Amino acid sequence: MQIIIRNKAFSFSTIFSFVIKPIKGLNDFLNRNEILFLPARYIYLIKNIIFEEFAKAFIMSNQIRVFSLETGNFKADGGTMFGVVPKVMWERIYPADENNFCPCACRSLLVVTGDRTILIDTGIGDKLDPDYAKFHYLFGDDNLLKSLKQVGFAPEDITDVILTHLHFDHCGGTTNFDAQGNSQIVFSNADIWVSKSQWNWAMNPNRREKAAYLKENLDPLARSARLKLVENPFFLTPDVELRFYDGHTKGLMSVFINLGNRRLVFAGDLLPAIPYIRLSFTAAYDISPLTSIEEKEVFLKELLDNDDILFMQHDINAEACTLKMTPKGIRENEILKVNEIFEI
Numbered sequence: 162m163q164i165i166i167r168n169k170a171f172s173f174s175t176i177f178s179f180v181i182k183p184i185k186g187l188n189d190f191l192n193r194n195e196i197l198f199l200p201a202r203y204i205y206l207i208k209n210i211i212f213e214e215f216a217k218a219f220i221m222s223n224q225i226r227v228f229s230l231e232t233g234n235f236k237a238d239g240g241t242m243f244g245v246v247p248k249v250m251w252e253r254i255y256p257a258d259e260n261n262f263c264p265c266a267c268r269s270l271l272v273v274t275g276d277r278t279i280l281i282d283t284g285i286g287d288k289l290d291p292d293y294a295k296f297h298y299l300f301g302d303d304n305l306l307k308s309l310k311q312v313g314f315a316p317e318d319i320t321d322v323i324l325t326h327l328h329f330d331h332c333g334g335t336t337n338f339d340a341q342g343n344s345q346i347v348f349s350n351a352d353i354w355v356s357k358s359q360w361n362w363a364m365n366p367n368r369r370e371k372a373a374y375l376k377e378n379l380d381p382l383a384r385s386a387r388l389k390l391v392e393n394p395f396f397l398t399p400d401v402e403l404r405f406y407d408g409h410t411k412g413l414m415s416v417f418i419n420l421g422n423r424r425l426v427f428a429g430d431l432l433p434a435i436p437y438i439r440l441s442f443t444a445a446y447d448i449s450p451l452t453s454i455e456e457k458e459v460f461l462k463e464l465l466d467n468d469d470i471l472f473m474q475h476d477i478n479a480e481a482c483t484l485k486m487t488p489k490g491i492r493e494n495e496i497l498k499v500n501e502i503f504e505i
């Protein structure tokens with residue numbers, strides 16, 4: 162086996178003696194015959210052993226790796242979450258607190274493939290105005306940059322940021338305030354991918370969505386040469402496909418990630434939590450619920466037929482799941498964590 166570090170080949174025995182041998186639980190690794198592409202940063206991380214789980218995911222996936230990143234939680238009113246669906250139907254599946262608020266995660270996904278380190282969505286970020294924040298009941302200690310660091314990456318490592326759409330809870334972490342209070346992009350080496358229709362929609366917002374498009378989130382993107390506006394569905398890499406949907410907002414992008422033998426699908430707000438697998442469950446936030454239902458129907462059928470894994474950004478209890486057909490339609494099957502995917 163060869164190991165390639167910054168385009169130089171090293172024999173496996175060299176790497177084994179100095180890097181891999183001190184790590185527990187890597188026996189499987191020794192029996193495999195793939196070529197392993199190992200940037201120098203990972204050698205450093207592996208040396209520090211903290212990343213046993215990371216190393217395992219890396220090896221099992223044989224080049225493409227994915228990490229679920231918690232960016233912090235918020236609460237949303239149960240009525241806005243489930244629109245016309247009566248509370249007696251949704252609360253059994255997704256309980257609300259005594260004030261009718263439902264806890265929501267805000268998950269991002271990191272995809273490392275070849276020389277690309279791709280971050281999908283960036284959460285709310287750290288610069289939410291307190292008056293605005295008080296309607297969203299932020300809770301928990303998670304934060305995007307902290308979660309990135311935990312899996313061994315710094316903001317400068319990110320080569321691409323995909324923003325599924327520009328609502329505040331999906332793009333806020335792309336920017337932060339500098340010492341002068343100016344909003345600036347955190348990921349200095351990244352191209353930032355947004356659909357052109359979502360960008361135009363956010364630049365001329367309608368009255369319903371206007372409050373979700375924050376100037377401090379969008380202005381730095383508007384000024385940046387790294388903003389890439391995409392007009393049609395496309396493959397960002399051979400393993401990372403972006404598709405467009407219009408029910409939640411115009412030009413929402415969902416991301417289909419080919420892990421080798423399975424696909425992991427980052428639905429974004431097309432399907433943000435388990436209850437929405439039921440076709441009639443749509444959020445009151447959706448600009449076009451009937452379009453959402455039609456889009457989900459096609460989307461879920463494809464995922465079921467392919468035995469894909471659905472990644473859910475806002476479900477407080479479930480990171481990901483597989484699907485099954487039941488007499489009532491498609492439903493969640495096995496609830497998974499992303500780091501378990503490599504073991505199925």
Ligand SMILES: [Zn+2]
Binds near residue numbers: 328430
């Ligand atoms: Zn949204």
